[in-house]
Amino acid sequence: MKSDIVESFSQMVKDKKMDRDVLESIIKDVFGMMIKKKYGQNSNFDVIVNMDKGDIEMYLFKKVVENVEDPETEIDPETALDKSGEELAAGDDYVEVLDFISFGRRHIVNLKQNLNQKIREIEKEIVYNDYKDMGGEIIVGEIYQMKPNYILLIHNSHEVIFPKNEQIPKERYKKGESIRVYIKEVQKKPSGPPLIVVSRACDEFLKKLFELEIPEIYDGIIEIKGIAREPGERAKVAVTSYDDRIDAVGACVGMKGIRIHSIVRELCNENIDVINYSEDIALYIARALAPAKLKDIYLDKVNKFAKIIADEDQISLIIGKNGQNIKLASKLTGYEIDVERKDGTPKEESTNGEEAVTEEDSAASSDEK
Incomplete structure (x- = not known):
């Protein structure tokens, strides 16, 4: 039973990217709770987990005394002799190897429940941290459920929320198709997995598409100074170049418009005006109204x-x-x-x-x- 637990946990390390040390700590904590329930909250014990061998060893420590005042931490010589077969004198340390089976069915059931709860908490934390790190990135999700106010996507076996107000109004989505979305928000919830909200209507999605399609923006040679957008209809993007040899607008549009057209197609034929940014606000407004x-x-x-x-x-x-x-x-x-x-x-x-x-x-x- 002990080896089965460790082996299943070792598999979780591989499948769910759990840290071995964290997992080992969870096993020790849960087994420690089981020992305290049976032997008392003040009991002295040690749990040794060998993840490689798939073994768990549990030891209970007590002080040998003539007159026992605290049964959780003390034992008399006669009881020590009866349990261990060793003759111990007052002042000696008594060590008992705890057998997993001896805890009984009730304690083992509680152990499993506590392990599962801890694992769910760790899984939630891992998913939250993974998507928090991916915040501001574009992912590809598969549509698997369509609701009146949102669409559920699947990404790496996790549910992702695609709200109606984050969708491009004139786009039509179909169950089973894959779409590119921008990770806009990741929130922890009191219960259940974290809330992952994605968007195709936000300005940041358009900005990220520019970064992916235009190497000069990704490399920092060209910077996007501002974006204004009505999703699916029209957008204006102000850019500036930090290299005098590179025309910011020309680089964004590309040869025969090939770069900007790939973005336009992704956004359901949204018209995109790319203009040169200027510190001269009058000139900037004039360009924006072109x-x-x-x-x-x-x-x-x-x-x-x-x-x-x-x-x-x-x-x-x-x-x-x-x-x-x-x-x-x-x-x-x-x-x-x-x-x-x-x-x-x-x-x-x-x-x-x-x-x-x-x-x-x-x-x-x-x-x-």
Whole structure:
């Protein structure tokens, strides 16, 4: 029985990456609990575990005294002689080799339960630490269960939660297919395995895809300075190069767009604008609003507010479909952006989440006047 326990635990070392010393400590602790339950909380004992030989040895120590006051730690010479066959005098040390079978069925059942509980706790800790170390990385999971508010993925035999709000809205998922996801969060739970939350909708997923597809970003030659994204629709990525010989935007797009196209395909054909970052905030905003051409920009750097002046034919480009372009530019630059016609007439305000006014609306309003 003892060797079976050690052998099964030794297999766990191989299968579940458990540390041998930690596992040995667990066995000692659990066997120690069993000894205390039978021989008392103050009993002196030693548990020796040999993981290589698959053996567990248990020893109980007592002091030989003429008059026993504490049965847990003391023994009289007569009882010592009866148990060990040795004649011991007061002051000698008594050592008893404990037989595993002698503990009885109840103690052995408790031992197994305690071992299983300890193992589950260690397994939870190992899984938590593994995925905590993988936080911020992309993994490939297999869809095995689809719920209204989330999808369950399997990765390395562990369940991974893919919430609805972390999914790309227009993507369609199928049970059994494999998808790439970003490890966004790992949490410990009071009971059960840790909660592993993944995403395809977060900005970090896009950033990681750039790192994987573009060696210059991975090597630190090009840095991503900012990302603004509406998952599955459109994204803006600001980049800068620390090597004058390398064009940051060109490196990200790649020859004939091959690099950026692989990212676009991964993101369900999400349109990605790559722009050069600039410390000049006016230039940065102008680039963020591309392809629109601006006449002028008035900045309030204290309140992070920008007023854009542009020709009438550029207004729709600045705003973009459903206000998408101006919202993403605002998010990317950190500035609230308002747009006015060249004649000074306000066109719309979209960065506060208000509905954008279309050119048709404006024309109708002019006709009424």
